[in-house]
Amino acid sequence: MVVTESLDSTRAAAWRAYIEASQRLFTQMEDDLRADSDLSFADYHVLVLLSEAPGQRLRMGELAGRLVFSPSRLTYQISSMQRRGLVSKEACPDDRRGSEAVLTAAGLLTLTEAAPHHLASVRTHLMDDLDDAEVACLTRVFDRLGRRLRAARTTSSTHATR
């Protein structure tokens, strides 16, 4: 085994299990979402984030940041959702370079129809199998990790790629 130097075997095992299971979980979620709502995971998340935003609108950059999308990927994503009538796009009043994605009525309706199915799928594939301590552990670990990575990216961003 060439590869397990420098990471103790406990942690190596944790890493492997995490990577593989996450991969499976994400593809499972995608499949479920597509099967019962004809949305991608990205579509769904855009809808959720917009639905929660004040005025149900967000700046492109803000949305990209939260979705962990590159700017160009977000442009594509939003224009696809625009074609399907789920969002619209408006010029940003105060910054004329900017634009904002706005949730449409159809988008909101789509979300309200999709949400129960998706949440059921989150439950059956992941959450129902976790006890409270495990949930607490995941929250703690990934909250901390998310904060740290978010910070790292804005810090070293002289040449940040995405």
Add this chain to the structure above:
Amino acid sequence: MVVTESLDSTRAAAWRAYIEASQRLFTQMEDDLRADSDLSFADYHVLVLLSEAPGQRLRMGELAGRLVFSPSRLTYQISSMQRRGLVSKEACPDDRRGSEAVLTAAGLLTLTEAAPHHLASVRTHLMDDLDDAEVACLTRVFDRLGRRLRAARTTSSTHATR
């Protein structure tokens, strides 16, 4: 908030934190790997799996299963690695439909050079920040999850898509 019905708020928070942090972590890993070894995450994983396999070779289907890749994605992945000299492909002796991916000497060398950097990146971005209890918790949760999802996919596979 339209979306948080049916999943208690503790679990909803865990889900969000997990999704976002994982997304960030995966893109960070990709970036690091590409920066210091000119490999994608997928490239790296293929190299690891082959290096550990007996004869440093695996059937396409086996490899696809472990990587959680669709068959056609794997075909593309392997032919790209073949072009770069990291793997070769051989006909399968016992099943003439099949073929196997085989690690080349160059592939092994590439892996041994890449591994320390990648493992360092796993440590600095994730593992160094976790205590032993957290590592144990992640292993337990994701091992179980992986097993369950693996089982689900082979069970319901009258029409499995990938």
Add this chain to the structure above:
DNA sequence: CCACACTAGTTAAATTTTTAACTAGTGCTA
């Protein structure tokens, strides 16, 4: 044995994502 349903893997076309270059607007500073 042999038709037929199934498995392994590839291929071609369409879609998505990345990469790199670019347009336009902002805002600092000299």
Add this chain to the structure above:
DNA sequence: TAGCACTAGTTAAAAATTTAACTAGTGTGG
């Protein structure tokens, strides 16, 4: 207040991924 570096977002081309159709080989029931 003009120049300049930086930010927001888009676009075009290249690369990766999915989807669907297809080729070839396997193996089983009749």
